[in-house]
Amino acid sequence: MLRRPHDYMRVNAIVACVSAFLWLTACSSREDAAPPPAGVDLELGRKVYVRVCQECHMPEGQGQVGVVPPLADSPVLRVADTRPLIRIVLHGLQGPIDIKGKRFNGVMPGQGAKLNDAEIASVLSHVRATWAGGAPAIDPYDVRNERMFYASRTMPWNWYDLKRLFKLP
Numbered sequence: 001m002l003r004r005p006h007d008y009m010r011v012n013a014i015v016a017c018v019s020a021f022l023w024l025t026a027c028s029s030r031e032d033a034a035p036p037p038a039g040v041d042l043e044l045g046r047k048v049y050v051r052v053c054q055e056c057h058m059p060e061g062q063g064q065v066g067v068v069p070p071l072a073d074s075p076v077l078r079v080a081d082t083r084p085l086i087r088i089v090l091h092g093l094q095g096p097i098d099i100k101g102k103r104f105n106g107v108m109p110g111q112g113a114k115l116n117d118a119e120i121a122s123v124l125s126h127v128r129a130t131w132a133g134g135a136p137a138i139d140p141y142d143v144r145n146e147r148m149f150y151a152s153r154t155m156p157w158n159w160y161d162l163k164r165l166f167k168l169p
């Protein structure tokens, strides 16, 4: 029975405690919801970028005018299905691609022979974290699948074929 004012105060205090508890557990479970996949190491990814990608895509991901498209703010990095990105790094890319209103028509050599699955997942996770507004990390397991599936592929991909295959906008 709630007869005296401090009974109400006690109820209010309990409600406040329970809400605070629920709020805290909701917050912590939200953080737990998306731990980076096993094997992804953003610091390793940064090192791979410097060692392998930077000579073409440049230190700030700005690319080279008319020759190499930028990674900074590239919509390609934001794709929800990460297989096109994984394939570009594994097998390379060739032919026309339009990035931020500029057309490029070059060749990126595949890096699959040079980099293992964890290195590819880490470098892609690094460029997404840095230049794609923190788009989620990429799982080395998905890199492994693409590598196995296209084990005999030697040709680079073409961006417009990938777009069609993955129904990208």
Ligand code: HEC
Pocket: 049, 052, 053, 054, 055, 056, 057, 067, 068, 069, 070, 071, 074, 075, 076, 077, 085, 088, 089, 093, 094, 095, 096, 097, 099, 104, 105, 106, 107, 108, 109, 111, 123, 124, 127, 159
């Ligand atoms: C030898 C130069 C070179 C290297 C090394 C290189 N790229 Fe590229 N990259 C290119 C070129 C050129 C294109 C555009 C190809 C085309 O015109 O179809 C490209 C395209 C891309 C694209 C799609 C277009 C865009 O701007 O979003 C991504 C993503 C990408 N590269 C990521 C990487 C990553 C990650 C690495 C390192 C693991 C890397 N590249 C290494 C030259 C390079």
